[in-house]
Amino acid sequence: MNNYKVASYFDEMLQDENKPKPHYQRFHRLMEQYTEDELREKHETAQMNFLRQGITFTVYHEAVGTERTMPFDFIPIIIPTDKWAQIEKGMKQRVSALNAFLDDMYHDQEIIKDGLIPRELVETNPNYYHSQVGGLDIPLNNHIFLAGIDLIRDEQGEYRVLEDNLRNPSGMSYVFQNRYVMRQVYPELFFQHSIETLEHQLSMLHQSLLSHVPPNAIEPLAPTAVLLTPGMFNSAYYDHVFLAQQMGIELVEGRDLYVRDDKVFMKTIRGLRRVDIIYKRIDDDFMDPEAFWPDSELGVPGLLRAYQKGNVSILNGIGNGIADDKAMYAYVPDMIRYYLNEEPLIKNVPTYFLSDKAQRDEVLEKLDQLVVKNVGASGGYDLLIGPQASPEEREQFRHKIMENPAKYIAQPTIKLSRAPAFQGDDFYPCHVDLRVFVMGGKDSHVLPGGLSRVALKEGSLVVNSSQGGGGKDTWVLTEGEINHA
Amino acid sequence: MLSRVADSLYWMARNIERAETNARVLSVQLIHMLEVSEQHVSNRDWEEIIEISASLSDYYSGHDGIEREEVIHYLTQDRQNFNSISNCMIYARENAKATRDMIPDGLWEVLNQYYLEHTGESRFSSYQQAQHALQLTMQTSTTAQGIVESSMTRGVPYAFLKIGKWLERAEKTARILNVLCEKTLKEKQAANVSNYYYWLTALQQVNGYNAYIKEYPPTMKPEHVLSFIIDNRGFPRSIRYCIDHVMEAIHHLEDGKISHYSQQLFHTLATVQEEFTAAHIDDMSTEELMAFLDRFQNRCQEMSRLFSETYYLIDPVKIK
Numbered sequence: 088m089n090n091y092k093v094a095s096y097f098d099e100m101l102q103d104e105n106k107p108k109p110h111y112q113r114f115h116r117l118m119e120q121y122t123e124d125e126l127r128e129k130h131e132t133a134q135m136n137f138l139r140q141g142i143t144f145t146v147y148h149e150a151v152g153t154e155r156t157m158p159f160d161f162i163p164i165i166i167p168t169d170k171w172a173q174i175e176k177g178m179k180q181r182v183s184a185l186n187a188f189l190d191d192m193y194h195d196q197e198i199i200k201d202g203l204i205p206r207e208l209v210e211t212n213p214n215y216y217h218s219q220v221g222g223l224d225i226p227l228n229n230h231i232f233l234a235g236i237d238l239i240r241d242e243q244g245e246y247r248v249l250e251d252n253l254r255n256p257s258g259m260s261y262v263f264q265n266r267y268v269m270r271q272v273y274p275e276l277f278f279q280h281s282i283e284t285l286e287h288q289l290s291m292l293h294q295s296l297l298s299h300v301p302p303n304a305i306e307p308l309a310p311t312a313v314l315l316t317p318g319m320f321n322s323a324y325y326d327h328v329f330l331a332q333q334m335g336i337e338l339v340e341g342r343d344l345y346v347r348d349d350k351v352f353m354k355t356i357r358g359l360r361r362v363d364i365i366y367k368r369i370d371d372d373f374m375d376p377e378a379f380w381p382d383s384e385l386g387v388p389g390l391l392r393a394y395q396k397g398n399v400s401i402l403n404g405i406g407n408g409i410a411d412d413k414a415m416y417a418y419v420p421d422m423i424r425y426y427l428n429e430e431p432l433i434k435n436v437p438t439y440f441l442s443d444k445a446q447r448d449e450v451l452e453k454l455d456q457l458v459v460k461n462v463g464a465s466g467g468y469d470l471l472i473g474p475q476a477s478p479e480e481r482e483q484f485r486h487k488i489m490e491n492p493a494k495y496i497a498q499p500t501i502k503l504s505r506a507p508a509f510q511g512d513d514f515y516p517c518h519v520d521l522r523v524f525v526m527g528g529k530d531s532h533v534l535p536g537g538l539s540r541v542a543l544k545e546g547s548l549v550v551n552s553s554q555g556g557g558g559k560d561t562w563v564l565t566e567g568e569i570n571h572a
Numbered sequence: 573m574l575s576r577v578a579d580s581l582y583w584m585a586r587n588i589e590r591a592e593t594n595a596r597v598l599s600v601q602l603i604h605m606l607e608v609s610e611q612h613v614s615n616r617d618w619e620e621i622i623e624i625s626a627s628l629s630d631y632y633s634g635h636d637g638i639e640r641e642e643v644i645h646y647l648t649q650d651r652q653n654f655n656s657i658s659n660c661m662i663y664a665r666e667n668a669k670a671t672r673d674m675i676p677d678g679l680w681e682v683l684n685q686y687y688l689e690h691t692g693e694s695r696f697s698s699y700q701q702a703q704h705a706l707q708l709t710m711q712t713s714t715t716a717q718g719i720v721e722s723s724m725t726r727g728v729p730y731a732f733l734k735i736g737k738w739l740e741r742a743e744k745t746a747r748i749l750n751v752l753c754e755k756t757l758k759e760k761q762a763a764n765v766s767n768y769y770y771w772l773t774a775l776q777q778v779n780g781y782n783a784y785i786k787e788y789p790p791t792m793k794p795e796h797v798l799s800f801i802i803d804n805r806g807f808p809r810s811i812r813y814c815i816d817h818v819m820e821a822i823h824h825l826e827d828g829k830i831s832h833y834s835q836q837l838f839h840t841l842a843t844v845q846e847e848f849t850a851a852h853i854d855d856m857s858t859e860e861l862m863a864f865l866d867r868f869q870n871r872c873q874e875m876s877r878l879f880s881e882t883y884y885l886i887d888p889v890k891i892k
Binding site for chain 1: 573574575576578670672673680681684728883884
């Protein structure tokens with residue numbers, strides 16, 4: 088790691104150029120023992136592993152889909168026990184408040200009446216489905232079966248929430264596959280570390296799923312659950328396959344389901360079979376052409392009625408989109424205080440609202456220092472990274488903001504933490520973030536670790552897989568581990 | 573099991589089987605080409621190969637004549653030919669992708685690897701290269717079948733895979749024999765020597781030469797070859813064997829019971845079995861044999877249709 092520079096960023100692994108942080112000491116020592124050839128060979132083996140297993144996502148360009156693997160980097164993100172305990176608690180707190188908010192929004196809207204959140208922010212949200220699901224009581228009052236919360240670390244190494252994903256958070260399969268490939272290709276790294284295993288996590292996910300029994304289930308003790316996918320052309324299809332397979336539930340497409348007398352059935356070789364719980368991985372507006380977007384070919388006509396009558400559970404809840412867009416994000420700390428009467432354990436990134444004139448003026452003044460995001464977009468699209476953008480791009484965004492200020496928010500560019508990456512030639516620092524998965528049901532549970540995403544293009548800040556980001560294994564050390572180091 | 577998934581399994585097996593047989597038929601032809609100097613390989617030989625592995629009329633709708641390299645490309649890699657080996661393997665992989673939660677990981681990986689390494693190739697530049705690719709296709713198919721046999725539970729998904737394979741195989745064997753009969757008919761006056769060669773080719777195309785020789789050493793009488801390929805109950809590529817096993821698999825699927833919805837399927841299968849028992853392959857003239865094989869190919873389509881109806885199978889995965 089001779090040419091590696093820590094610079095002014097927070098580095099996950101290194102104190103300075105020569106000295107690893109305590110929880111990375113052992114790993115660092117092992118890493119130094121590899122020869123250059125070994126490193127290169129192992130790197131290639133690992134990439135091939137993903138391709139051969141078809142662990143791919145699909146990138147669409149001009150309507151042509153290409154299957155790609157997510158590049159894998161072998162240097163894990165290691166999280167010490169106490170740090171993880173803090174994240175875990177913070178995540179449970181946040182998701183619990185978000186769930187309370189969703190339940191409130193589709194019932195009495197107390198938080199609006201109390202003046203903490205502007206009514207129009209909710210009512211103008213395209214993902215607000217009051218007429219469809221307002222007033223409905225759902226199993227366990229739980230709207231969030233699986234959340235993916237994206238965390239970053241700032242210059243001081245403090246974890247902050249960057250984004251909430253409460254609709255279709257993808258990537259859990261990669262957590263497992265990264266670990267699997269890591270164990271296959273770099274088994275020697277595990278011998279001297281004691282880390283939280285992932286082994287029972289999927290059965291916990293399954294239990295969570297089955298705890299959402301609809302009121303009118305015929306066999307409440309043995310409900311039938313399915314995973315509803317848009318199909319094999321969806322970019323996250325592998326994620327869907329993996330989850331269905333591991334939970335032992337059917338992977339269905341819209342055309343496999345059929346609603347009769349407001350009950351949902353799947354079409355099997357023996358005829359129709361009743362379905363009680365649907366874990367949907369398609370967007371709300373594609374779900375039922377009778378209730379949402381009428382041209383959807385992915386959906387199931389009549390599904391919403393079955394849901395309204397309590398004949399089927401649908402997870403994550405319909406209408407979750409009002410809680411996880413980039414504008415509502417800024418209010419989550421308030422939600423935590425309002426619903427839980429607690430202070431947020433993991434903070435937000437400071438956020439400017441561009442519909443507010445004073446804030447907007449301030450932002451337009453210093454576009455070259457800020458990140459501007461479309462509140463409804465995801466995957467790194469419609470995004471301006473001020474310091475890296477050309478004057479033309481900044482000008483373009485200035486117009487976009489003036490035209491539709493409510494559509495955008497701005498945040499300071501945080502010096503995202505970095506970690507070393509090795510992609511075949513040399514070690515170099517790359518920005519990382521962490522998607523933490525939170526399961527909800529009878530109990531709430533956080534998957535230990537999560538998906539560490541890394542911006543592998545040198546200097547890039549974008550970690551999304553659709554834009555050249557890669558993945559790393561994430562190790563949560565078990566209690567006492569640090570002391571042996 | 574979901575009907576859509578059952579359908580994908582069924583078509584995956586058919587496509588793998590189709591790719592394998594098409595590869596073998598072409599491979600046998602390429603070897604034959606080496607043995608009898610090139611001038612003696614007539615256009616008609618190639619037309620027969622196309623007729624077995626694809627459709628001659630489709631071929632001529634896009635080509636003016638027979639040109640060796642072009643035919644090889646058409647049968648192996650041409651994406652315009654629905655039955656080209658590449659297409660069959662791509663469809664098989666798509667079907668596997670749609671059923672990944674039902675099949676062994678190893679099966680998906682074998683098909684995925686073939687797809688990654690062999691479906692994007694440029695045209696073959698040599699005989700060796702083509703032959704190598706054909707061997708690889710056959711190997712992939714046998715590996716895939718091995719994985720199915722060694723690791724799949726004998727349940728519903730397994731039954732659908734096997735039924736797909738046997739129906740495809742039975743139909744293809746009938747087709748090979750039909751083309752062969754037509755050929756012998758056209759060349760009635762030709763010497764026995766060349767006839768010997770025809771029967772040998774048929775046995776090679778169905779991968780049955782070694783098995784045949786053990787049963788009928790060392791003669792090559794047409795009636796022996798025909799009854800071996802059509803009616804032998806132990807040879808796993810004979811039409812009889814395939815139909816018996818489709819019947820067995822469906823019996824298993826239905827727990828030995830014939831229900832209202834499966835009645836017609838059982839009836840048709842039983843009829844086909846009876847037709848085989850009643851037929852005396854040995855005594856048939858070539859014309860009678862051809863009529864028999866024609867009827868059987870229609871029966872295959874009927875069985876395939878009834879099978880789909882009985883289990884509510886829906887469109888196979890649409891290829892984009």
